[in-house]
Amino acid sequence: MELEDFAKEVMPKGGWGYLAGGSGDEFTLRRNVASFNSKGILPRVLADVEFPDTSTSILGHDLKVPFIMAPIAAHGLAHETKEAGTAKGIAEFGGTIMSISAYSGAKFSEIEEGLQGNARWFQIYMSKDDEFNRNIIDEAKADGATAIILTADSTLSGNRERDINNKFVYPFGMPIVSRYLSGDGKNMSLNNIYAQSKQKISPRDVKFLSEYSGLPVFVKGIQTAEDATLAIGAGAAGIWVSNHGGRQLDGAPGSFETLAEISAAVAGRVPIVFDSGIRRGEHIFKALASGADIVALGRPVLFGLALGGWKGVKSVLEYFETDLKRVMQLAGTQTIADVKQAKLKDLTDWNR
C-alpha cells in the first residue's frame, strides 16, 4: 500500500517495526487483508441511488461514518504530537470516536488538547490489582469516556520478531498505567509491560468493569462465537471482533473470516465493532454486510499521523469516507442499513 511505503520512509526502524509488524510469520497479519477477498460485493445498477448516506449510530453516539479509531499505544513513535495529534485529526474530521489506549504515551489532559470535547472510549489493559483498575476507570470517566473497551487478547505479547531483532523498547513513558508498572514505561519492552498487566482474564473481569464503571463494556479480541456468548453472559454491552491486527496469535484466521459466525451467535443482542485489516471502503462494506455495526481503523491512521501530523490523520479519515461512498454507490446501497442488508457472494477461488 502506498501510504504504508511513504510512512516507512519517515519513521525510525524500531518504531516502524513495532507499528507495521505482526507476530510470528505474519501469516495472520497478511491474511487479515487478504481474507476480504473471500467474499464479493455484487454491483447493483438499477438501484436508484445517489449521494449515499454514511451516517449511523452506536450506543447513543450519532456518527457521520461507520468507522472509529481503534485503540493504539504509543502514537509518539509516529509523530511528535503523539495522541494529541491523532485526537486533533479526529476532532477536525468530526462525527467519529477516538479510542484511547491504556498504553498511550500522553496523559488524558494532553489528549484533550487535541480532542476538544470530541467523543472518546477508553481501552483498558487491566492491572493484576483491582484497586489500580478502579483508579484508572475513575480517571477515564472523569475524562469523559462513554464506554470501556476491555482488551482481552493480549495477556502476554505475541511473538513480535521484528521488535526482538530491533531490540525495541518504548522511548517514552505510559502515564495511564505507570502506577502499576515497575518503571514508567520508558525504555521498557512490550513483553515486560504485558507481563506486569493481568494475565488471567475471565467473564468475572467483564462483570467487574461493567458494574464498577456503570459504562457499556466492549470485550475486544473476540474471534469465536463461544467467547462472544461468554462476554454477553457476563454483561458486555458490545463485542469487538479483532485479532489485534495479527500481532498476537499468528496462525489465527483473518479476522474477517470469523465475523459472520460471531454475528450469528450475537444475533443483534449487542452491537459489534470489527477491526483488523481494514484498508479500503470495500473492506468496510464487507464487514458491515457480514454483521459488524461499525469498524475500527488501526495502522492506516498512524501512517497518516506519521506523514502529516493531525492533517495526515484527517486526510486518512476523509479517504475512507470518500471510498466507502463510492462503493455504496456502485453497490446500490443508499444507507448503512442497506449495506448491512447487502448479500455478499462467496468466492471459492479467492486464494488463487
Ligand code: FMN
Ligand atoms: N489494541 C489495544 O487494544 N490496545 C493497544 O494499546 C493497542 N496498541 C496497538 C499498537 C499498534 C502499533 C497497533 C498496530 C495496534 C495496536 N492495537 C492495540 C490493536 C488495534 O486496536 C487494532 O486491533 C489493530 O490495529 C487492527 O489492525 P489493523 O491496524 O491492521 O487494521
